Amino acid sequence: MAELITTVITIAVVLGGTLGACSYLIYVERKLSAFMQDRVGPNRVGPYGLFQPLADGLKFLLKEDIIPDHVDKVMFLIAPTISVFTTLLAFSVVPFGDVAADLEIGGYKALRFIIAPGIDIGIVFIFAVTSLAVYGVILGGWASNNKYSALGSLRASAQVVSYEIPLGMSVLGIALMTGSLNLETILLKQAVSILDWNIWYQPLACLIFFTAALAESNRMPFDLPECEQELVGGYHTEYSALKFALFFLGEYTHVITVSFLTAILFFGGWHFPGIAEVNSAYPGVTFVKLAVLMAKVLSVVIFIMLLRWTIPRFRFDQLMGLAWKVMIPLSLVNVVAVMTIKQFQFSLWWLLPISAAMFGAAGAIGVAAKQAELNSREPVASH
Amino acid sequence: MNPEILQLLVPLILGAGAIGWLMPSNRKKPRIVGVILGVVAIFLLVGRARGTSGSLETDVMFDLFAGITLASAGMMITARNPAYSALWFALVTLSLCGLFFLQSAPFLAAASVIVYAGAIIVTFMFVLMLASQSGAGGYDQRPQHPLLATVTATLLLGAVIVALNAWGPDKLAAEKAKAADAVVETNVARKKAPLVSNPLSKPLNEDFGTLHQLGRSLFGDYLFAVELAGTLLLVATIGAIAIAPRRSQGTL
Numbered sequence: 001m002a003e004l005i006t007t008v009i010t011i012a013v014v015l016g017g018t019l020g021a022c023s024y025l026i027y028v029e030r031k032l033s034a035f036m037q038d039r040v041g042p043n044r045v046g047p048y049g050l051f052q053p054l055a056d057g058l059k060f061l062l063k064e065d066i067i068p069d070h071v072d073k074v075m076f077l078i079a080p081t082i083s084v085f086t087t088l089l090a091f092s093v094v095p096f097g098d099v100a101a102d103l104e105i106g107g108y109k110a111l112r113f114i115i116a117p118g119i120d121i122g123i124v125f126i127f128a129v130t131s132l133a134v135y136g137v138i139l140g141g142w143a144s145n146n147k148y149s150a151l152g153s154l155r156a157s158a159q160v161v162s163y164e165i166p167l168g169m170s171v172l173g174i175a176l177m178t179g180s181l182n183l184e185t186i187l188l189k190q191a192v193s194i195l196d197w198n199i200w201y202q203p204l205a206c207l208i209f210f211t212a213a214l215a216e217s218n219r220m221p222f223d224l225p226e227c228e229q230e231l232v233g234g235y236h237t238e239y240s241a242l243k244f245a246l247f248f249l250g251e252y253t254h255v256i257t258v259s260f261l262t263a264i265l266f267f268g269g270w271h272f273p274g275i276a277e278v279n280s281a282y283p284g285v286t287f288v289k290l291a292v293l294m295a296k297v298l299s300v301v302i303f304i305m306l307l308r309w310t311i312p313r314f315r316f317d318q319l320m321g322l323a324w325k326v327m328i329p330l331s332l333v334n335v336v337a338v339m340t341i342k343q344f345q346f347s348l349w350w351l352l353p354i355s356a357a358m359f360g361a362a363g364a365i366g367v368a369a370k371q372a373e374l375n376s377r378e379p380v381a382s383h
Numbered sequence: 384m385n386p387e388i389l390q391l392l393v394p395l396i397l398g399a400g401a402i403g404w405l406m407p408s409n410r411k412k413p414r415i416v417g418v419i420l421g422v423v424a425i426f427l428l429v430g431r432a433r434g435t436s437g438s439l440e441t442d443v444m445f446d447l448f449a450g451i452t453l454a455s456a457g458m459m460i461t462a463r464n465p466a467y468s469a470l471w472f473a474l475v476t477l478s479l480c481g482l483f484f485l486q487s488a489p490f491l492a493a494a495s496v497i498v499y500a501g502a503i504i505v506t507f508m509f510v511l512m513l514a515s516q517s518g519a520g521g522y523d524q525r526p527q528h529p530l531l532a533t534v535t536a537t538l539l540l541g542a543v544i545v546a547l548n549a550w551g552p553d554k555l556a557a558e559k560a561k562a563a564d565a566v567v568e569t570n571v572a573r574k575k576a577p578l579v580s581n582p583l584s585k586p587l588n589e590d591f592g593t594l595h596q597l598g599r600s601l602f603g604d605y606l607f608a609v610e611l612a613g614t615l616l617l618v619a620t621i622g623a624i625a626i627a628p629r630r631s632q633g634t635l
Contacts, residue, residue: 128493131501142512
């Protein structure tokens, strides 16, 4: 029974934290975009526009909720909920602090730093659940009975199904090195010293994982399912008020999940040399570990936001080419490299130059292929 | 007639009637008749074949997931709109994964979600979306051979139930009793006595269900089968690429 209460409290804290974080991340994103474009950004509601998220939320709630006549009503209503539900469900196996240390209040285990501890298949579960998120997009686009929406969801389904493959394969290297798919185990394995963080051994995998995860969450530069210039609003063209907010929330929650995974899989989770180690035991260390992890997550989120205004959107064939011709072969080679190192028990440090070499080789092959294509192209007839 | 066969035949025929009644057709039929038939059929079968695991939570979860699976499977077959059919199929897969979780097979559950719900049904939806939402012709909205399909499926289901009945609850109890006898006889025999008598689900090792053991089993006990399946898939992939027309030849 106590276990159940702890779980319910943890779920409530995670849910509340995620939703609150989402609304303020939107504020951060708006301020950051404004900064990058030399604007001021939201500054009307409260000091520095700090109450803007509340105003936004109220507006979402109070706006007229339109269900167009020509839509398939059931699907139209289910789609946004699927979008939010699946991304939130993925949080159940993500540790958001030191799992070994529970927060005790008055002798009772009040809070656990993971909703479902000890899930053997951690990452696979996350991939399974988030792979369902595409249903929200597909159904939303299809039920809207609108050509732009349908095109958006067609693009989304192709994109998400393609990028799932490099996403899963990039983590295989870490799974091989750690001997586990459990996020808690992967985190603890890195929490020895800063040189044990997976980023040193798997930099290429980190890049592939991060890129594929961005594509999965439909963020710029991979936001082809909803690109305004081509598709009005993409799959959510017909959505308004709270239903649109749910889609938006789904996307943001996905960004947060991705950031958590990047921080935990590649950057050591809550570990930081000097202040948050496995055996550091000063009062309040649990909160310091929490803060370290949150700081890492926030850095990744901000990096994603900066990317949005830095890299222009891909063309659709470029998008598909990146997944199938570049990232899938690279992640395969990466897995083979890790397997070889493990099998012959070489030093894991070999993986760093190998990753760099693979990255360089991929670039060289890409340039050579483009050059060959340009050379073989028919000369344009001149007038 | 043998009452055991009758116990099996009655629910099967009722179920076939339910599916046949619910199949979309040109005539208006009240759906409730089919639903009642189906529910009665399922309860008759459940009364015959269902054992208990001893724990209330597990039983409730099993009933819940199994119920959702059966209901969605029925809806999938009888839905008029192919897109809805695909979605009910997705729900069937998801609730089946719940059953897998109950059987301590989390990896199997996650893998089937990724492969079926996450990829295959998405591909179905991809194709179905190209068909207009409301413009499907009447010939697309009803089955071509409802009678044949129902009869075939019923025969298949009957065969599966008869086969599984060979390891039904009665036999399971008998096996357990035999195992218990063996305990009395020798301690060695107890270790070798099978926990589950169904050879389809007999655990090979003690820590069955963990990822580690699954890997060992796949790439140790069943290495040949796994490699064979892998080769088959590889050949199929190469074949698909060979058949697919090149861009320069005009399509795509």
